[in-house]
Amino acid sequence: MQNFLITGGAGFIGSNFVRYLLERYPHYRVVVLDKLTYAGNLANLRDVADDPRFTFVQGDIADAEVVHRVMREHAIDTIVNFAAATHVDRSLMEPDEFLRTDVFGTYVLLEAARAFGVERYHQISTDEVYGQVLEGRSREDDKLHTRSPYSASKASGDLLCLAYHTSFGVPVTITRGSNNVGPYQYPEKVVPLFVTNAIDDLPLPLYGDGTQMRDYQYVLDHCEGIDVVLHRGQVGEIYNVGTGSEMRNIDMARLVLDLLGKPHSLIRPVADRPGHDRRYALDVSKLRALGWESRHTCAEAIEKTVRWYVDNQWWWRPIKSGEHYRAYYQRQYGSRGLA
Ligand code: NAD
Ligand code: TYD
DSSP states (O other): OOEEEEETTTSHHHHHHHHHHHHHOTTOEEEEEEOOOTTOOGGGGTTTTTOTTEEEEEOOTTOHHHHHHHHHHTTOOEEEEOOOOOOHHHHHHOTHHHIIIIIIIHHHHHHHHHHHTOSEEEEEEEGGGGOOOSSSOBOTTSOOOOOSHHHHHHHHHHHHHHHHHHHHOOOEEEEEEOOEESTTOOTTSHHHHHHHHHHTTOOEEEETTSOOEEOOEEHHHHHHHHHHHHHHOOTTOEEEESOSOOEEHHHHHHHHHHHHTOOGGGEEEEOOOTTOOOBOOBOOHHHHTTTOOOOSOHHHHHHHHHHHHHHOHHHHHHHHHSHHHHHHHHHHHGGGTOO
């Protein structure tokens, strides 16, 4: 492994992973292929832009011609696929992009992996494919119970990966991560949305009764988990990545407000998300057995994230004041009495 194709590398987790990889492995070369949707942002990569080992290509993973050209021109031996439509609420409004990128795009990348005989194809997946877990913790061989167009598309991508391993011998691995938080997360996801709203004394729209639970992990812990699977994981296998503990949304909201010294009265209960999964919870013992450990609890991950958003308003203010974000906010929260 030396020449990496990182798809979706201009997004939140992908850009953190690119930075991580270039810092950790001086001889690796990285090509980012990213369509630059609303969620892709070259500012996320500005501190690696001048690195001679880094190349950026704007393009769509569902476009076989572009994918094959990049594979050929850069002698790619490893693909890590972060590219996806990623927000559950948007998948409820417009599912088509989710199917096109998360399913068909994955298929195009797998075909390229097969044609070029890569050393590894790694798929970035999510704990959401297991569906809500009211009790216990999801293990990698649990049944998939997807409940949103987002999770259904991601699960389809996972199944295609496993099929390409079985049918064609493509050396596939999959990680299923819990909710990530940290630098450069688009402020549609709940933690950066709440932090940036709270900084501006705006209400925090809490869906339903706020007792839903998520495993909020620090993005670099997730990146380390992916690294461990790339280098020590077994081909054909799936690995869960998360802290292995959960936090209620209401407690996350209160923690964010406490860290910022803002009143809890900013929490605004609003109409729930349709089909809202109550709880995700991962059993991460399979990855731990490879020597990986999460370095942050949910609370520590959120604390670091709050600090980053306070210190990096240059990054998120232009996004939140932009036309795309404002139109989305109006559509998503206007009928809930905000915006
Ligand atoms: P993001 O929305 O921040 O970034 C997605 C990136 O993919 C963007 O840069 C976007 O421009 C790009 N992209 C979208 N469609 C594309 C296409 N057709 N071709 C090329 N590029 C395209 O997402 P993220 O939060 O960084 O998530 C990255 C991956 O991790 C996704 O596969 C997601 O399902 C998975 N994941 C995310 C989380 C989380 O909490 N954010 C948790 C578990 C797994
Ligand atoms: P989100 O960040 O969208 O991630 P996911 O749904 O993929 O886990 O949401 C995390 C949790 O926060 C989820 O239980 C829904 C809730 N939530 C709110 O309460 N209000 C909001 O405005 C958003 C976006 C999410």
